[in-house]
Amino acid sequence: MHDVPQLPFDAAIAAIKAQVPERLQSPRVGIVCGSGLGGIVNSIQDLHLVQYNTIPGFAESTVPGHKSSLAFGTMGGVPVVAMLGRFHPYEGHPLRVVVYPIRVMARLGIANLILTNAAGGLNPKLAVGTIVALHDHLALPNMTGMNALLGPLTSPTHQRFIPLSDAYSPGLRRLLFLGAHHLGLDPDAVTEGTYAWVSGPTYESPAEGRFLRLVGADVVGMSTVPEVLAAREEGLDVMALSLVTNAVVIPETYRDIRAEVAAELAGKPVDLPPAQVVSHEEVLEIGKAKGEVMMKLVEYVVSAIP
């Protein structure tokens, strides 16, 4: 396999192999832990951590709730590698750096990739805490010049035109729902939906949230899609799970300040609606509170992959 120009794959693989026992050097499944979801590492046995700053080509994650290490070990006896901390374009990382760890994991031999993320709920039917298995995505940045696969072909053997109609593996999603059943989860705890990828780092304005809902997205977040594209280019089977950490505020009407002032001038009482704003702290809190369900599902799927 030829490598992406200027990305030091051989040095990265060598640095990893120097730090990980041979029995764990060829993981079958790769996992990416989303904001606040690093607890997934607790279900890895025979754990060996490799710091990103020891792997050539890796950046550092600068986002609270993301560490900067690769976790090697086993889950239900299956060798795995998990990214404790991902890179987002809004941190200033170029897209080829954002997806580099996915390509490194592919070169280590993974065949399946499980991505997790924290996301805002656009579909009003999704309660905070719901886990959404992505069956599709809507990526305005991809459609307007921020596609992670722009640029020279990754290698002469890679495909240029990657289909996305089959990006999210039905087989892995089937295992997920079998897992939800075996774990006795409430039927509404896990569902399927479409993820809107936005660049961030601002959360959505009400009009943006309304727009994304109108065009068919169920959840919204600032990650995952670039990783899905690279993984598909590398020939990996992909499952992506969003934990709904907050409801995106999409008011039907705006505060009518003109009417409020008129009422105030007329001496009438004015009822002020409570301000609703999302924060990353809230996102991390829900991640911590609900992360265990995500961990158990990931564990089930990893063990059940044929």
Ligand SMILES: O=P(O)(O)O[C@H]1O[C@H](CO)[C@@H](O)[C@H]1O
């Ligand atoms: O997608 P992950 O990395 O889980 O993080 C999500 O949480 C952060 C915002 O709170 C954004 O980075 C968003 O993408």
